Structures are given as structure tokens and as C-alpha cells.
Amino acid sequence: xxxxxxxxxxxxEKMLQDTEPKPKTTIVWGTGLVLLVLPFIISAPLATEILxxxxxxxxxxLLLGYTGVLSFxxxxxxxxxxxxxGLALRxxxxxxxxxxxxxxxxxxxxxxxxxxxxxxxxxxxxxMISLAFGQMLYFLALSPLKQITRGEDGLTHIPMLQILSISxxxxxxLYYFVMVITVLMLYxxxxxxxxxFGKLLQAFRENEERAKACGFNTTRVKFLSLVLxxxxxxxxxxxxxxxxxxxxxxxxxxxxxxxxxxxxxxxGKGTFLGPLIGAGVFLFLQxxxxxxxxxxxxxxxxxxxxxxxxxxxxxxxxxxxxxxxYRMVKLKKQIESSGDSI
Amino acid sequence: xxxxxxxxxxYFGGLKAxxxxxxxxxxxxxxxIIGPNGAGKTTLFNLIAGVYLPTHGKVFFKxxxxxxxxxxxxxxxxxxxxYQITHIFPSLTVFxxxxxxxxxxxxxxxxxxxxxxxxxxxxxxxxxxxQVELIEKRxxxxxxxxxxxxRYLEIGIALATQPxxxxxxxxxxxxSCAETNLCAELIQKLNQEIxxxxxxxxxxxxxxxxxxxxxxxxxxxxxxAEGTPQQVSDNEEVQRVYLGEG
Numbered sequence: 001x002x003x004x005x006x007x008x009x010x011x012x013e014k015m016l017q018d019t020e021p022k023p024k025t026t027i028v029w030g031t032g033l034v035l036l037v038l039p040f041i042i043s044a045p046l047a048t049e050i051l052x053x054x055x056x057x058x059x060x061x062l063l064l065g066y067t068g069v070l071s072f073x074x075x076x077x078x079x080x081x082x083x084x085x086g087l088a089l090r091x092x093x094x095x096x097x098x099x100x101x102x103x104x105x106x107x108x109x110x111x112x113x114x115x116x117x118x119x120x121x122x123x124x125x126x127x128m129i130s131l132a133f134g135q136m137l138y139f140l141a142l143s144p145l146k147q148i149t150r151g152e153d154g155l156t157h158i159p160m161l162q163i164l165s166i167s168x169x170x171x172x173x174l175y176y177f178v179m180v181i182t183v184l185m186l187y188x189x190x191x192x193x194x195x196x197f198g199k200l201l202q203a204f205r206e207n208e209e210r211a212k213a214c215g216f217n218t219t220r221v222k223f224l225s226l227v228l229x230x231x232x233x234x235x236x237x238x239x240x241x242x243x244x245x246x247x248x249x250x251x252x253x254x255x256x257x258x259x260x261x262x263x264x265x266x267x268g269k270g271t272f273l274g275p276l277i278g279a280g281v282f283l284f285l286q287x288x289x290x291x292x293x294x295x296x297x298x299x300x301x302x303x304x305x306x307x308x309x310x311x312x313x314x315x316x317x318x319x320x321x322x323x324x325x326y327r328m329v330k331l332k333k334q335i336e337s338s339g340d341s342i
Numbered sequence: 343x344x345x346x347x348x349x350x351x352x353y354f355g356g357l358k359a360x361x362x363x364x365x366x367x368x369x370x371x372x373x374x375i376i377g378p379n380g381a382g383k384t385t386l387f388n389l390i391a392g393v394y395l396p397t398h399g400k401v402f403f404k405x406x407x408x409x410x411x412x413x414x415x416x417x418x419x420x421x422x423x424x425y426q427i428t429h430i431f432p433s434l435t436v437f438x439x440x441x442x443x444x445x446x447x448x449x450x451x452x453x454x455x456x457x458x459x460x461x462x463x464x465x466x467x468x469x470x471x472x473q474v475e476l477i478e479k480r481x482x483x484x485x486x487x488x489x490x491x492x493r494y495l496e497i498g499i500a501l502a503t504q505p506x507x508x509x510x511x512x513x514x515x516x517x518s519c520a521e522t523n524l525c526a527e528l529i530q531k532l533n534q535e536i537x538x539x540x541x542x543x544x545x546x547x548x549x550x551x552x553x554x555x556x557x558x559x560x561x562x563x564x565x566x567a568e569g570t571p572q573q574v575s576d577n578e579e580v581q582r583v584y585l586g587e588g
Contacts, residue, residue, distance in 0.1 A: 012465050019437045019468070019480050022458050194456040196445045199434075203442045206431035213391070213429070214503055215417035215446040224451065324483065331481055 023194045025187065027272060032183040044171035045243075046287050050280045051175075051182045052239045053263060057275025058189050059232020060260050065270035066193070067225040068205030072127045072257050073114070073134030077107040077230040079252030080137065081237025086155040086247040087148065096161045096168075100238045107234025110137075111227045119223045131254060138252040155247035168242060178239055185232065186276075192228070193272065201225055205270075266307060268314030277315050281307070343402070344369040344539060345390070345421070345507055350399030351563075352385050359385040361563040362399065367507065367541060372533040374542040374550045376574075377560035378583065383543045384426060386560065387509050390541075391423040392416035403507070417446070420506035424513060426543075428492045430499065432485035436476050439484050439495055440467040443502035467502060474498040474528065490521040497528065507539045508532070514546050522546060526553050551575065 038047045056078055063069050081103035088094035088102045118129040141149040149155055161168045168174045192198045203211045204221050212218050241247050250256065259282070267278025285303055290296035311318035345367040352360040360382040367373050375383045388394045390401055392413040400409045403419055411419070431439050444463045449455065457464070471477045474494045479487065484495060493513055500508055510529065514522040526549045532538045533553075544550050550557060550571070557574045559566040567577045574580055 009465075012468050015468055015477075015480070016461075016464055019435075020441075020458055020464050023456055191456075192453050194458070195453050196449050196455065196457055196460065197451055197453050199438065199442055199445070199457055200451075202434060203431050206433055207429055209425070210429040210431065210499070211442075212413045213417055213423055213425075214443040214499065215414050215422075217414050220451070328483065328486055331479075335478055 025190060028183065028186045028190050031186055031273065031276070032179075035179050035182065038179075039172060039175050042284065044175040046283060048171070048175045048178050048243050050276075050283050051178045052236050052243060053260075053279035053283060054276035055182055055185050055232055055239065056236035056260060057264050057267070057279050058185055059229040059236070061264050061269060061271075061275045062189070062192070062201065062232070063225050063229040064261070064264055065268075065274065066198070066201040066205060067222060069222055069225065070123070070127045070261075071130040071226070071229075072254065072261070073130030073132070074229070074233055074260050075252050075254060075256035076110060076114070076130075076134040076137045077233030078237040078240070078256055078260075079134075079141070079247075080110050081107045081234030082241045082247045082251045083141065083149060083155065083237075084234070085238035086158055086241040089158050089161070089241070090155060093159065096163060096242065099242070100235060103238025103241070104231055104234040107230040107237065108227050111230030112223075115223045115226045119226060120219060131257070134252065134254055134257060138249070138254070141249060141252055149247075149249070152249055154249050155241075158241060158245050158247070160245075161242060174243060178243070181235070181239065185235070190272065197221075197224070202270075262304065265314055266304060268311070268317030268320065271314070271316035271320055274314055274316040281315065343367070344371075344404060345541075346402050347386070347390065348400045348402070350386070350389055350396045350401060352382075352389055352394055353397045358563045360389060360396075360560075363560070363563070363565050365390075365558060365565075367539055369506075370533070370537045370539055371555050372530070372540045372542065372553060373556045373558065374544055374554040375558045375560060376544065376547075376550055377566070380562075381560040382563040383560055384511055385563075387423060387511055387541070387543060390416075391421060391509055393423075417503055417505075420504070421509065422500040422503045422505035422507070423509035424493075424496045424500050424511055426511045426515065428489070428496050430484045430492055430495050432483070434484060435480065436482050436484055436487065436495060437467060437471065437480040440470050440498050440502045443499045444470070446502075447504055470498050470501050473501065473532075490517045490525075493517060493521075493525065494528070497525075501532070505538065507541065509541045509543075511543045512545060513542070514544065514549055522549060525549075529553060 060074055063071055084106040085099035085103035088099045114130065114133050118126055121129055142151055163177060166173045168177060200216060200221055204218055208218050237251060263278035263282045264275050266282055268274030285300050286296060289299045313321055343366050347363060347365040349362045349364060350360060351362050363386060365386065375386060377383050389396050392411050396409060400407055403421060408416055408419060431442060441464060444467045445460060448460060448463050471480050474497055476491060476494055476498065487495060497513060514525050517525060529540060530553045533540050554571055556569065557571055558568045559574060559580050561583050567574055567580050
């Protein structure tokens with residue numbers, strides 16, 4: 001009897017090996033290696049900007065791509081993170097770490113507030129409420145809080161920063177500083193997606209009603225996903241302040257949210273590297289074409305349409321779908337051949 | 343009584359979808375609810391499962407008043423439902439579908455641990471896949487399964503939540519004759535082998551009469567008759583409104 005049980009356990013273990021193999025972090029460290037050489041391929045400032053938007057996108061993708069919740073007000077987290085960090089650096093002469101931490105914490109608190117009020121709303125209603133909150137913050141910074149935020153001029157005179165006596169005023173050190181944080185955030189995202197919570201996000205996106213019937217409090221799932229997403233937004237905003245050396249008011253404008261949506265869809269929502277690729281392609285095109293013509297938006301828009309026609313699920317999303325189809329054909333053949341052998 | 347409703351009603355505006363229905367289920371019992379379309383069968387299911395709040399009346403499970411409990415809490419108490427239209431996670435693999443449900447009883451809001459490390463949960467998911475005969479297709483995406491297999495998968499998802507009461511809403515809908523028979527066998531097996539209490543809403547009378555211990559007949563939101571399959575099929579009123587007089 002005992003032998004039978006051991007045999008059965010071994011059989012299950014064998015099945016699990018092909019069904020749930022030990023997850024590997026190759027994709028994180030592999031991406032890290034590519035990022036290591038990126039400033040030798042494109043300019044370091046452009047590469048830095050790609051990483052900052054990439055971090056923002058990683059968080060946005062957790063909410064849109066993995067949880068299936070569309071927020072049109074993500075500029076609020078990015079902008080608040082940027083302003084919190086900028087204000088701390090400018091008025092309190094805070095350290096870079098304090099600035100980053102403040103950026104993250106303030107955005108997460110804002111997400112808790114917005115989440116508590118609006119997370120029960122679904123689909124377009126949540127998107128509209130988040131947009132309204134984002135715009136409220138924009139107008140607050142524009143006018144009532146002008147004394148602190150400097151209104152339309154943006155927050156300037158942010159002091160130069162150093163880490164271990166290396167000035168972040170130069171492009172390469174700044175790039176590598178942002179790169180280390182990006183790789184850490186990639187690793188965090190990878191951990192989240194491999195965790196029970198990450199799988200739950202995907203289940204929620206697929207079928208909220210079924211997830212509820214399984215015993216999950218889906219409101220809490222959405223709320224946590226929003227707060228996590230704001231963490232990335234706040235961090236990206238704070239890094240943007242360090243990168244630019246000032247905080248433009250446009251960080252809070254709805255166009256920032258719109259750009260994020262575009263980047264995520266371009267790269268492939270619901271794919272691990274999609275937002276990073278999307279940010280890369282978008283910013284590279286913007287940077288290259290704007291050198292050639294002042295009407296770069298027109299060309300970037302046309303290329304965006306072309307890419308989406310070619311890759312309907314975004315660049316990484318379409319590649320994933322192709323791989324999935326290939327895998328399914330292989331699995332069907334496997335079952336057929338095992339049936340033949342019986 | 344294991345699970346019961348006391349004069350439970352649900353009104354949608356002027357429509358009395360369920361009107362003062364008393365429903366009782368003993369532990370380990372397999373009971374069916376039948377009735378013509380619009381009789382209130384699914385609404386009664388949803389009242390028990392916590393999808394709807396009753397307009398009047400109460401729902402009790404193991405002597406506990408669960409009337410105002412939401413769906414996810416009712417599920418944690420041990421009552422799980424399947425849906426009339428298949429509700430699965432289509433882009434996840436068959437294994438992941440079951441594992442998600444199984445992890446709901448363990449750890450779900452853990453951000454750091456990998457699902458790979460949930461060995462017991464993963465093994466339980468495989469066991470359930472064997473029970474519903476989908477083990478061979480464990481790595482398939484749920485969207486690629488046939489209709490019948492999806493219904494099986496949904497039963498598997500429900501089983502993975504370790505229920506004490508399984509509410510099955512038309513589990514054989516859209517299945518072929520052979521699939522229907524297999525599904526009926528599976529339901530009976532679950533009821534007899536693991537002493538699972540089952541409430542079944544079903545239109546296929548051969549399934550209902552073949553496996554039910556008791557039947558509740560609903561008509562226009564009200565309980566029309568209740569009893570063993572023989573008593574129900576002999577009931578003249580039931581014959582008139584549902585089974586057909588001829």
C-alpha cells in the first residue's frame with residue numbers, strides 16, 4: 001500500500017515537471033545583459049528615457065495587461081511621484097533615496113485613495129474616473145498649488161545628485177543607475193507574475209465571475225494591483241525628475257497616460273517585456289523622426305497603425321500568440337501519437 | 343438540515359423570479375431542481391451561492407445564516423457553483439485553471455513565493471484533473487478544449503475549491519448523448535465516493551430521474567412539488583406544467 005502511494009507520488013511529480021517546471025529568471029538577467037550594452041547602441045539619454053518609461057509600463061501592464069483594468073489616469077502616479085521627489089530634492093535637499101522613496105510612497109497613497117473610491121467600478125467607468133482624478137491633479141498643480149509646483153513653468157532648480165561621489169549629471173552614470181533599478185523592477189515583476197497573486201491577476205482578467213466563485217475577493221485583487229501599479233508609476237516619475245533635473249507640468253497631463261497606453265499596446269499588453277519593448281520602439285521612433293520633421297507625430301502615428309496591423313496583439317503579444325499556436329500543434333500531435341501507440 | 347432556504351424570494355422590479363421557496367438539502371444528498379424556462383432555478387442557485395441578495399427570506403448552511411454573504415465568502419464556507427454558460431479561464435492552461443481554484447484555499451495574496459513551490463496545491467490540481475479525465479490535456483489552453491471538456495473543466499474548477507456542496511447549473515447542456523451519460527456518471531461518482539452534496543439544475547430528464555435522490559419542481563418562481571423522482575413524475579400538477587400531459 002505504502003509502495004503504491006510512493007509510486008503515485010513519483011508519477012505526479014513527473015507530470016508536474018512538464019506541467020509546472022521550475023521557473024527560470026533567464027529572461028530577467030538576459031534583458032539585463034542587453035540593457036548593459038544599450039547605451040553603446042543608442043544615445044545614453046534616450047536609453048535612460050526608455051528605461052524610465054519601461055518601468056512605468058511594467059506597472060501599467062500589471063494593471064492593464066495582467067489584471068485587465070484600464071486606467072486613463074496613470075499620469076497622476078507618474079506626475080505625483082515626479083513632483084514629490086522634485087519637491088523633496090529642491091526644498092528639503094533630501095537624498096536621492098529619500099526622493100525616490102517619497103515618489104513611490106506618495107503615488108501608492110494616492111492609488112489607495114483612488115482605489116477606495118473607484119475600484120468597484122468596471123471597464124470604461126473606472127477608466128473615466130481615473131482620468132478625472134488625473135486631470136484634477138494636473139489642474140491643482142497648474143493653479144492652486146502654483147506657489148509650490150511653479151505651475152506651467154514646472155518645478156526647476158533641482159540640485160545635482162551624486163551616488164558614491166559619482167555625479168548623476170553625466171549621461172552614462174545616470175543610465176547605469178536607472179538600469180540597475182530597472183533590472184530590480186524587472187525581477188520584482190517576474191516574482192509577482194510567478195507568484196500565486198500573479199496567477200490570480202491573470203485569472204481575474206480572464207473571468208472575474210469565475211474567480212469570485214472560486215473564493216477570491218476580486219475587489220481586493222483589483223485594489224492591490226492598482227496600488228502595485230502606482231508603485232512603478234511613482235518610481236518612474238521620481239526617476240524622470242532625476243533624469244530631467246526638473247519636473248514638467250506635462251507629467252501630470254492626460255497625454256502622459258495616453259502615451260503609456262500606446263506604448264503598452266504597441267509592445268504587447270499582458271506580456272512580460274511588452275512595455276519595455278513598446279517604450280523602446282515608441283521613443284526611438286519619436287526621437288529619430290523628430291530630427292527629420294517637426295510633424296513627427298503624424299509619422300509615428302502612421303507607423304503605430306502599421307505595427308498594430310502587422311502585430312495585432314502588439315509586438316511581444318503577437319510573437320507569444322505564434323509560439324502558443326506552435327505549442328498547441330505540438331501538444332495535439334503528442335496526444336495523437338500516444339493514442340496511436342495504445 | 344445541511345443547507346436550507348426559508349421562504350426565500352427574489353424580485354426583479356415587478357417580476358417575482360423566486361417566491362417564498364423552502365429548499366432543503368441533507369448532507370451527502372443529490373438533489374435536483376427542475377422547472378420550465380424562467381421558473382427561477384438559476385435565481386435560486388444564485389441566492390444560495392451569494393450572487394444575489396434575497397428580497398425576503400434567509401439562507402442557512404450548517405445552521406449558520408449566510409443570507410448576506412457574498413459569493414467569495416460562500417465559496418470559502420464550502421458551497422461552490424458552476425454556471426449555465428461555461429465559466430473558465432480560457433487563456434490559461436487546463437492545469438492552471440484548476441490550480442487557481444485550488445490555491446484559493448491556500449495562499450493567494452503572496453507576492454513572492456512562486457506557484458512552483460506550492461507542491462501540495464499542484465498535486466491536488468493533478469488529482470482533480472484525473473478525476474475529471476482531463477489529465478492528458480493538462481498543458482492545453484482551456485480555450486482549445488471541446489464544449490464537453492470545458493464543462494468537465496468547470497466541474498474540476500469547482501471541485502478544486504474543496505466544496506461540501508456543489509451547485510451544478512445545467513452541467514450537460516450542449517453535450518452529446520455519450521458525453522451526457524459520462525457526465526451523469528461523474529456527478530453520481532462524486533456524490534457517492536466522496537460524499538459530496540450536490541444540487542443539480544438540469545433539463546435532461548433522463549439524467550435527473552436517473553441520478554437524483556430528491557427533486558424540487560419550480561414553476562413561476564414557486565415550489566410546485568418535491569419528492570423522490572417517482573413521486574415527482576407521478577404528480578399530476580408537475581405532469582401538466584412541465585413533463586407534459588401526453
